[in-house]
Amino acid sequence: xxxxxxxxxxxxxxxxxxxxxxxxxxxxxxxxxxxxxxxxxxxxxxxxxxxxxxxxxxxxxxxxxxxxxxxxxxxxxxxxxxxxxxxxxxxxxxxxxxxxxxxxxxxxxxxxxxxxxxxxxxxxxxxxxxxxxxxxxxxxxxxxxxxxxxxxxxxxxxxxxxxxxxxxxxxxxxxxxxxxxxxxxxxxxxxxxxxxxxxxxxxxxxxxxxxxxxxxxxxxxxxxxxxxxxxxxxxxxxxxxxxxxxxxxxxxxxxxxxxxxxxxxxxxxxxxxxxxxxxxxxxxxxxxxxxxxxxxxxxxxxxxxxxxxxxxxxxxxxxxxxxxxxxxxxxxxxxxxxxxxxxxxxxxxxxxxxxxxxxxxxxxxxxxxxxxxxxxxxxxxxxxxxxxxxxxxxxxxxxxxxxxxxxxxxxxxxxxxxxxxxxxxxxxxxxxxxxxxxxxxxxxxxxxxxxxxxxxxxxxxxxxxxxxxxxxxxxxxxxxxxxxxxxxxxxxxxxxxxxxxxxxxxxxxxxxxxxxxxxxxxxxxxxxxxxxxxxxxxxxxxxxxxxxxxxxxxxxxxxxxxxxxxxxxxxxxxxxxxxxxxxxxxxxxxxxxxxxxxxxxxxxxxxxxxxxxxxxxxxxxxxxxxx
Ligand code: GCU
Numbered sequence: 001x002x003x004x005x006x007x008x009x010x011x012x013x014x015x016x017x018x019x020x021x022x023x024x025x026x027x028x029x030x031x032x033x034x035x036x037x038x039x040x041x042x043x044x045x046x047x048x049x050x051x052x053x054x055x056x057x058x059x060x061x062x063x064x065x066x067x068x069x070x071x072x073x074x075x076x077x078x079x080x081x082x083x084x085x086x087x088x089x090x091x092x093x094x095x096x097x098x099x100x101x102x103x104x105x106x107x108x109x110x111x112x113x114x115x116x117x118x119x120x121x122x123x124x125x126x127x128x129x130x131x132x133x134x135x136x137x138x139x140x141x142x143x144x145x146x147x148x149x150x151x152x153x154x155x156x157x158x159x160x161x162x163x164x165x166x167x168x169x170x171x172x173x174x175x176x177x178x179x180x181x182x183x184x185x186x187x188x189x190x191x192x193x194x195x196x197x198x199x200x201x202x203x204x205x206x207x208x209x210x211x212x213x214x215x216x217x218x219x220x221x222x223x224x225x226x227x228x229x230x231x232x233x234x235x236x237x238x239x240x241x242x243x244x245x246x247x248x249x250x251x252x253x254x255x256x257x258x259x260x261x262x263x264x265x266x267x268x269x270x271x272x273x274x275x276x277x278x279x280x281x282x283x284x285x286x287x288x289x290x291x292x293x294x295x296x297x298x299x300x301x302x303x304x305x306x307x308x309x310x311x312x313x314x315x316x317x318x319x320x321x322x323x324x325x326x327x328x329x330x331x332x333x334x335x336x337x338x339x340x341x342x343x344x345x346x347x348x349x350x351x352x353x354x355x356x357x358x359x360x361x362x363x364x365x366x367x368x369x370x371x372x373x374x375x376x377x378x379x380x381x382x383x384x385x386x387x388x389x390x391x392x393x394x395x396x397x398x399x400x401x402x403x404x405x406x407x408x409x410x411x412x413x414x415x416x417x418x419x420x421x422x423x424x425x426x427x428x429x430x431x432x433x434x435x436x437x438x439x440x441x442x443x444x445x446x447x448x449x450x451x452x453x454x455x456x457x458x459x460x461x462x463x464x465x466x467x468x469x470x471x472x473x474x475x476x477x478x479x480x481x482x483x484x485x486x487x488x489x490x491x492x493x494x495x496x497x498x499x500x501x502x503x504x505x506x507x508x509x510x511x512x513x514x515x516x517x518x519x520x521x522x523x524x525x526x527x528x529x530x531x532x533x534x535x536x537x538x539x540x541x542x543x544x545x546x547x548x549x550x551x552x553x554x555x556x557x558x559x560x561x562x563x564x565x566x567x568x569x570x571x572x573x574x575x576x577x578x579x580x581x582x583x584x585x586x587x588x589x590x591x592x593x594x595x596x597x598x599x600x601x602x603x604x605x606x607x608x609x610x611x612x613x614x615x616x617x618x619x620x621x622x623x624x625x626x627x
Contacts (some may be wrong), residue, residue: 142211
């Protein structure tokens with residue numbers, strides 16, 4: 001009898017796994033809704049050393065006829081590499097000799113990977129203690145560039161594309177083992193015309209598992225994501241002392257009947273119970289008197305959301321940001337953005353940024369320049385930098401890599417862009433520092449492009465209407481004359497009209513600024529999202545010599561004089577760029593050698609002469625405009 005029961009349990013488990021696998025094979029590529037705020041959840045950290053196989057021919061994925069290998073095929077690199085017996089032919093394997101750190105791009109970890117674009121198989125073995133009872137497990141990735149195919153114990157969990165946003169896959173508890181779990185991620189960073197970004201970028205295509213990996217354990221019904229922000233304000237007036245907040249709480253599945261959701265802000269002695277509705281419950285809350293989050297007072301409150309079986313907390317700043325006429329108002333006060341554009345890179349180590357220390361370095365360099373704002377270009381950066389910006393009081397422009405010549409006519413490409421936009425917003429929608437969602441950069445004007453970008457702007461507003469939406473519009477240098485008008489048709493649909501201008505670098509000499517003015521027909525705030533020129537750190541010459549620090553210094557002196565003549569709707573700048581960064585497009589053998597040298601800091605972290613010109617201007621603006 002007992003044997004029979006055991007047999008039944010084992011068979012039941014097999015049947016369950018089978019049913020789950022059928023479900024998975026149907027939706028192998030379906031990514032479960034993004035789980036947010038993972039730093040506050042129970043998790044097994046899977047960072048550290050991962051073994052790898054570099055596989056440019058994708059031998060671990062296709063057979064010699066280039067047909068995808070069957071799941072159970074022993075030659076597949078997601079299957080165990082243990083030789084069953086000495087007669088078995090095994091031509092792949094994972095050993096410590098070939099290991100890479102995770103998180104981290106592969107390019108800076110071994111010289112042979114510097115230029116590598118292709119497939120690398122990552123493998124991590126791990127043990128775990130499974131919790132009895134109704135819990136769920138999810139594998140969470142902070143980011144993998146570009147395509148990730150994820151397998152556990154020989155089973156495919158899913159596939160994700162997009163190099164700069166998080167994703168997670170559910171792991172059926174039955175698939176997990178206490179000992180010797182075999183986690184494999186096939187990472188492919190090859191570039192394709194129909195992807196986002198597309199073939200051509202002015203940044204290094206760092207590949208790999210570039211951000212953290214963890215195994216999340218959550219209750220059977222859990223709080224997947226929640227957002228609580230102050231209600232959008234269109235009055236242009238300072239918000240009331242006890243403002244209205246709105247948002248929602250997303251559960252992974254419909255709530256049980258009678259389930260209640262509690263929102264608590266202990267410091268404000270605020271607690272509210274709301275009846276859960278299905279899997280998504282709206283929040284409309286009247287908050288008590290509170291301190292508004294701002295640059296000079298980045299006040300964060302602990303917000304706790306509870307259900308019967310789950311509890312999640314986050315640190316949230318409450319502020320109101322709005323484009324009002326031609327002004328940008330932060331908590332009702334006019335804002336001038338003293339910004340700088342930043343790449344997610346640590347130049348002195350020639351690698352992708354991923355740690356808290358990396359975020360601290362980049363933000364402290366920006367603050368030293370006198371900034372109150374940063375443009376995180378051209379892709380969502382690690383969550384650590386937006387969280388740090390929250391606590392430091394630095395405003396953030398966050399952007400998806402719809403960059404240059406994307407295939408705007410393709411519906412699939414639009415869906416990919418929308419996917420990345422949703423992942424970006426679902427991760428950071430509680431970050432007070434993030435004030436602008438940007439849907440792209442320097443996309444060439446055409447009806448198909450404007451339509452494509454318009455869809456993205458609408459999607460961004462649908463997902464979050466409490467922030468400004470924008471895009472870096474391009475200036476057509478051939479049409480440049482003294483009076484330049486930013487009349488890109490996309491300007492009609494953005495909240496902030498932002499444009500990149502390189503007058504004195506890509507157009508003429510810096511003194512061209514003296515006779516040049518900029519304006520836009522749109523009754524909206526105007527922002528310069530990029531301007532800059534290259535200078536090789538330590539190369540000194542007369543100011544007419546390009547790539548010298550003196551030329552770059554002159555460039556900014558002329559630009560700043562021009563900024564001072566901008567129309568009143570001019571609300572700020574984020575010059576290009578905080579620090580020199582790697583680019584495969586920059587090959588001047590004397591001054592660039594694979595680096596874009598437009599940084600205020602060189603690749604060693606040294607300040608260039610232009611740094612002091614820009615800082616002086618920002619210090620002056622801070623005195624004049626405050627904040
Ligand atoms: C462009 C682009 C940047 C690029 C910069 C440059 O405007 O947006 O990604 O690096 O200009 O040319 O240096």
